[in-house]
Amino acid sequence: MESRNIPQCPMTMLTLTLNLPVESNPEGWPKLAAVIDSDPAFMIFRRFGYLRARLLVWHQDRLREIEQSLEDLDWEDFDNEATRRALCCRQGDDQRHPAKRKELFVRLSNELKLYDELLQRSAAIREYDAPSHRDREAMAGLIWNDGQLSHLDRSYIQHVDDLIAVCSDKESSWIHGVLLALSLKITTGRSLIRYCFRSSTQRRKLNGESTLHLELIDKERFDAFVAFVFTMILVCLIMGPVMILYRIRHMDGYRQMLVALAFASLFAGLCSSATSAKRHEVFAATAA
Numbered sequence: 001m002e003s004r005n006i007p008q009c010p011m012t013m014l015t016l017t018l019n020l021p022v023e024s025n026p027e028g029w030p031k032l033a034a035v036i037d038s039d040p041a042f043m044i045f046r047r048f049g050y051l052r053a054r055l056l057v058w059h060q061d062r063l064r065e066i067e068q069s070l071e072d073l074d075w076e077d078f079d080n081e082a083t084r085r086a087l088c089c090r091q092g093d094d095q096r097h098p099a100k101r102k103e104l105f106v107r108l109s110n111e112l113k114l115y116d117e118l119l120q121r122s123a124a125i126r127e128y129d130a131p132s133h134r135d136r137e138a139m140a141g142l143i144w145n146d147g148q149l150s151h152l153d154r155s156y157i158q159h160v161d162d163l164i165a166v167c168s169d170k171e172s173s174w175i176h177g178v179l180l181a182l183s184l185k186i187t188t189g190r191s192l193i194r195y196c197f198r199s200s201t202q203r204r205k206l207n208g209e210s211t212l213h214l215e216l217i218d219k220e221r222f223d224a225f226v227a228f229v230f231t232m233i234l235v236c237l238i239m240g241p242v243m244i245l246y247r248i249r250h251m252d253g254y255r256q257m258l259v260a261l262a263f264a265s266l267f268a269g270l271c272s273s274a275t276s277a278k279r280h281e282v283f284a285a286t287a288a
Contacts, residue, residue: 027148035142039216040167041135042142046156047125047164056122059115066108073100128164134177136163169219179226180217196221237267 022038025031036042077083086093086101094102131139136157143154157163169176198218241263245256 027146029149029153032143032146032149035146036139040219041165041169042139043166044131044136044139044157044163045166046159046162047128049125049162052118052122052125056115056118059111059118063108063111063115066104066111070101070104070108073104125164128166129168131163131165131168132177134180135165136160175230176222176226179229180222183217183222183225233270234267237263237270 022031022034025034036044074087077086086096093099140157143149143157198216198221241259244259248255248259
């Protein structure tokens, strides 16, 4: 067999990544789309629940009309001796001129198909979670800081009860919010800390002067930081009462029980409010 020399791709080409900085996009919707794409937390859109409901009730009433027409036609044929047999023979009923019942079933099939699709899409859109207050406020701040969009274009973020988060973080809790706020406050003017919390892709996206005050934090790195802090808190809640009880070992048992009860309550409250653990899991962890 004839051997051929296949050119090798340089390693620099394999490691080269292309990232479009947010500020390199034109003002207006192009830049806002780049901002939304820069972080999953910014994937916040309207679900148009009212319009979906209007469509559903409209098609529902059209189905009611067809249902009533079909019932009236059935009774009309039943009350007429000449056409009563049509209710017992589908083929003969379809060959009538005009074939009213056949036409009704064709309309019914089309309407039901549209109605079922609307129901499925409405049920699917309801599966999305509402955005957290923190994420919505951050997105609203970015839109207002940009100042390029018209009032009508940027008003979508004000429909608080009609927003969905495409990429909601179900593991996020109030601890994430507190630590994120503290991290953003601490990192102000400290490039080293920002470097630790940002990926290389995020740093390239933030190249250039910006009027948006956009802050990007790598989720994996931040989650690892939150997990470390959360673990330290749990260790303190577990070992804290042991050290205190050892310190007050000569006191009466009533005070010792109060200390144990207080730390057990704090531990259970933290597990239930800061994690997605179910009630029986919280109970088992507290009992252990």
